[in-house]
Amino acid sequence: MMRMVEIIAAKRDGRALTTAEIEWVVQGYAAGEIPDYQMAALAMAIVLRGMDDRETADLTMAIARSGDMLDLHDVAPLTVDKHSTGGVGDKTTLVLAPMVAAVGLPVAKMSGRGLGFSGGTIDKLESIPGFRANLSAEEFRRAVREPGLVVAAQSGDLAPADKKLYALRDVTATVESIPLIAASVMSKKLAAGADCIVLDVKYGRGAFMHTLDDARQLARTMVAIGRHAGRKVTAVISSMQQPLGFAIGNALEVREAVAALCGSGPSDLVELCLVLGSELVCMAGLRDDPDTARALLVEALSSGAAWEKFRAMVANQDGDVTTLDHPDRLPNAPVQVDLAAPRAGFVTAIDGQTLGFVVNALGGGRVRKEDTIDHSVGLVLRAKVGARVAAGDPLVTIHAARQSDVDAVAERLANAYTIHDTPPPSLPLVEEIIR
Template sequence: MRAVDLIAKKRDGAALSRDEIRWLIASYANGTIPDYQMSAWAMAVVWRGMDDRETADLTMAMAESGDMLDLHDLVPLTVDKHSTGGVGDKTTLLLAPMIAAVGLPMAKMSGRGLGFSGGTVDKLESIPGLRTNLSAEEFRHALSTVGLVIAAQSGDLAPADKKLYALRDVTATVESIPLIAASVMSKKLAAGADCIILDVKYGSGAFMHTPEAARTLAQTMVAIGKHAGRRVAATISSMQQPLGFAIGNALEVREAIAALRGHGPDDLVELCLTLGTQLVRLTGLRDNDAAARSLLQEALTSGAAWQRFVQMIAHQGGDLRFIEEPELLPTAPVQLNLMAPQSGYVAAIDGQALGTVCNQLGGGRQRKDDRIDSRVGLVLYAKVGDAVNNDMPLVTIHAASIPDAERVIPQLRAAYQIASSPVAVPPLIEEIVR
C-alpha cells in the first residue's frame, strides 16, 4: 500500500477498507508515514467524512496501537465515563464514587485541562499528597482493593491517537466528528471498559456549540461502541452555562465534596444521577430508570458514595484532612466580589468566557507544560433564570493578587446578560442516545 493512494481515495469520497485503515495508522505510529501525508489524509477526512464502519475501524486501529488494558482477572466487569468537557464540569468526582458504591468497579483514566475546559486530574491534584501518575501495578491494585481508581492517562494507551491529535491540533483538522469520536473512543476501548457512559455537552462552555452537533457526535460514538462489542450510551447535556457554581480546581473539589455529603448544586447532582442511571442499566444491575436512579440516590444519601471517595483518596496518597475539612484546601489570597450591574434576571452566561477568565487567573493552561494555580477561580452566586439586585454579587473572583482580579472584571461583566423580565431556565438534559 501507499499513503498517497489512500489520501487520494479519501479525497475522492471513497471509503477505506479495514486493512487500509489499519495499515495507515500502524505506519504513521511507527514513523513510516510522515506528518505531511497524514495531515493531507486528515484534511480529506474533514472534507469527506467517514461512515460508521470506517470510524469504528479507525478507532480500533488507534486503540490497538499500544497497550490494551484487560482487568477481567480482577473484576468481572468494569465501567467508565467520558465527558467531552465543559466549564465547571466536576461530574467524575461525584459520579465515580456513586457508581463504585453500588458495586460497579470504576477504573478511570482522566486527562488534564487544556484551553477553557478543566481536567479531572488537575482538580484531584489540588488535594495535597494525592497521586494520579500510577504504575500499571498500582492502578490494578487500587481497582481490586477499593473498586475505584482515577489516574492520569497512560502514554502507552492509544499512542497513535496521541500522535495524530497533536498533528490535528496544528493543521486545522480538529473539528471532524469521525476524528473526534475515534480519538475519544480509542482511549476508552484501550482502557478496557465493558460499559461506557458518555456525557456529550453543547453550548458556549463546550466544544460542540449546538445540540445538533452534539447529537451527531454522540450517535457516532455509540455506534463505535456497538461495532467494538461494548455497551455504550450517551447523554446530550447543556453547557449553556457552567455546571454548578464553582470554576477552578480546588474550588470544584470543594463543591464535589459538598455534593457527596448531601448539599451540592442541584444541576450537578441531577446530571450525575442521570449519567449513573444509564450506566447502571448498561451493566444490567437494574433494568429500568427508576430502579437504577433509586439505587444511586441511596448510595449518595446513605454516605456510601462519600466513604468510597475517602477510600480512593487515601489509597492514592491524599491527605484526608483536606477532604474532611475542605476549607483547608488551597485558598486564593484575594477574593473580590463582582456586583450585579443592575436589578433583573440572569438571561445568559457565557461559559467559555468564564473558563477563559479562570485560565487567565492561573487556573488552567494553554500549553501542556504550563503550571497551574489550584487556588484560583470563580464562584457564581446566580445562574440563568435567577433574580439579581444591583447590591448583590454575581460572582466572587478568587485570585493570586488584586491586580489579577481587577484585570478580568471587564470580561466577567461582558459574560453576563441581565434581562428586565423573568427568563426560563434552560434544560439540563437534551436527550439520551442508546
C-alpha cells in the first residue's frame, strides 16, 4: 500500500521515485484522491531535488496516459508536430506547418492560447474571421487526412493531469523545474499522437528560458523523454535575444506569416522555419540530410504550395480565406503611432519580454485565462538589433485601440531599447541542434 507522505519524504531526501510510485501519484492526483497540498509539496521537492531522465520519462508517460492517447495511424501512416517553448513574436507554426504539410507530411497540431508575455498560436489564428479552433475528435482526425494540416485548441481530454498540475505549479512557485516543464510539454505532444516531433527551445530575454545552459538542459531532457517513449524527437535551440520577425500581436503576426508564405517575409522567421522543417523532413525519412531537405522546403515556399496549404487549412476550419488574400482586411487598430529614437546610434538590445507585456497592456494578451483579447493591437518593430538609427527615426510602431493606451505604454517601450555608439556583435539565430 503506497502512502503519499512517504513518497514526498523520499523525494525530499533525494531518492529517485520508482515507476510504480510515479504512476500511482499521477493517477491519484488526476482522480482527485490526492489533495493539492500534498501534490504541491511533492512538486516543491522535485524543484529542489530534481529527477533523473528515467523518472522524468515515467512522469511524462503517466501524465500523457491520464487522458486520451490519440492514435492517428489509421488516417495517416506518419504524422509530424512541432512545439515551441514560447517567445515574443513567435509565429513559426503559421509558416512551418503549411510548409511541411505541402511536402507531404501531415501535421496534427494542438496549440495553446497565450498566457504571460508570449502569445498563443490559437489566438493568432482566431484573428482570422470565422476561424474555428475548437474541433471535435472526429473533425481533427478528418483534417489530418484532408487537407493534411490541422491546428486546433488542446482538447480537455488530452493530458488532464497536466492541466491540473500546471495550474497548481503556477500558484505554488514550482514552475521553474526542468523535469516538470519537460514533462508538461512532452506529455501533451505524446498524447497528441505525432511520430516525429521537432522542438524549438528558445532562450533569451524574450523567452521562458533566459540562459543558454537552461535551454540546453531542457532540450536534452525532452529529447531523452522522446527516446524513452519510442518517438523521434529533435530539439533546435534558438535565440530570443530579440523578437522573431517584426510583428508582435495577433492579427499583425498573421499578416507577417502570410507575407512569409507569399515570399516576402522576414529573413529570420523564414530561416528558423527552414531549419525546423528540415529536421522534420529528415526524421520522417523524406530526405537524408538537412541540405536536400531544405531545398525541398524552399521549393514548397517558392512554388506557392505552402501558401495554398495554409489557405486550405483556414478554409477547412471555417476561416474567411478572403482576409488572407487581402491581409489589410484582418483586424486593424484605429490608432497607429511611431515611437522615435531618443538619440542616434546602433540598436544593441531589445527587451522582448517588456515588448510582450506592452502588447498585453494594449489588450492583445491575457492576464487571466478568461480575459478577452483585442486581435488588432500590437507592435511592429522598425529597427532591430544591429540597425543604425538617427535621432527621431521610428523604433517601433504602436498599434492601439486609443491614444491613451499609447501614452500609457510609451515610456516602458522606450526603455526596452538600448542604443549605443558602436554596433553590437551579430546574434546567432540557431545555437545548436540536439538530435
